[in-house]
Amino acid sequence: MVGGSPGMSRVRSYPTVDAEEQALAPEGSVRGLDRVLQLQEVDLSIDRLTARLRELEGGEELRSIRAALGQAEARLGELRLAMDSLGREQRRLEGDIDSMERKIQAERRRMLDGSVANPKELQAIEAEVRNLEARKSHAEDLVLEQMERGEQLHGRLGPLEAEEAEARQRLANLEEGSARELVELERALGERRAERTALVQAFDPDLLELYEDLRRQKKGIGAAALVDGVCQACHQKLSPMYIDRLKRVEGVRRCEYCRRILVF
Numbered sequence: 001m002v003g004g005s006p007g008m009s010r011v012r013s014y015p016t017v018d019a020e021e022q023a024l025a026p027e028g029s030v031r032g033l034d035r036v037l038q039l040q041e042v043d044l045s046i047d048r049l050t051a052r053l054r055e056l057e058g059g060e061e062l063r064s065i066r067a068a069l070g071q072a073e074a075r076l077g078e079l080r081l082a083m084d085s086l087g088r089e090q091r092r093l094e095g096d097i098d099s100m101e102r103k104i105q106a107e108r109r110r111m112l113d114g115s116v117a118n119p120k121e122l123q124a125i126e127a128e129v130r131n132l133e134a135r136k137s138h139a140e141d142l143v144l145e146q147m148e149r150g151e152q153l154h155g156r157l158g159p160l161e162a163e164e165a166e167a168r169q170r171l172a173n174l175e176e177g178s179a180r181e182l183v184e185l186e187r188a189l190g191e192r193r194a195e196r197t198a199l200v201q202a203f204d205p206d207l208l209e210l211y212e213d214l215r216r217q218k219k220g221i222g223a224a225a226l227v228d229g230v231c232q233a234c235h236q237k238l239s240p241m242y243i244d245r246l247k248r249v250e251g252v253r254r255c256e257y258c259r260r261i262l263v264f
Contacts, residue, residue, distance in 0.1 A: 056178050061174060093139050
């Protein structure tokens with residue numbers, strides 16, 4: 001049994017280090033072994049393209065930028081509402097000030113035109129004028145505060161409008177770019193899948209089954225090169241004794257550690 005993994009028990013014809021007692025396969029008898037790394041590269045390319053296609057179709061990027069735009073619009077909307085509310089309050093106060101000023105002027109005329117001769121009534125009018133002047137002064141202070149607050153809000157308006165416009169432009173660009181990228185991805189995927197279909201015809205079925213089983217188990221990597229004694233999949237350095245044994249195997253060679261197919 002190759003690699004001690006369930007589902008691979010059919011692959012018995014390829015001698016490995018684990019089955020040295022079996023007769024060694026003659027060189028070249030395992031069809032496709034010399035092209036397994038090429039198949040691995042094609043499969044990894046298909047995996048990357050498929051993942052990107054799913055990402056685009058799932059709309060993660062679009063959802064993210066739409067959320068950013070929604071947040072920018074909400075902040076801008078809240079600011080504009082605050083500015084509108086402030087403007088209404090300021091106009092109300094200014095209206096009150098005008099009304100009180102007219103009342104003050106009217107009461108002063110009554111005091112001076114001789115129409116009121118009663119001293120107590122004149123004192124009452126004078127007290128009313130002082131009260132109106134105090135209320136008017138307070139309202140004028142509130143208007144000044146509102147104007148300062150309005151200037152602060154207006155200072156935030158420009159940056160928020162720029163942020164909202166930028167997010168809106170990013171969304172438009174992304175939607176346009178995503179549409180183009182989807183077309184390109186589908187074309188590239190079609191080409192790579194056609195390449196794979198042609199390539200696997202040169203493989204022994206058992207070798208292909210072993211490779212695909214390993215791909216499912218090993219995060220998409222079923223075969224790797226052995227470079228300077230190091231497996232390029234798990235990056236473990238094989239022992240000299242194990243490498244020496246591998247050199248005497250002409251069939252499928254497996255990594256000492258990760259059990260992937262090794263290609264010298």
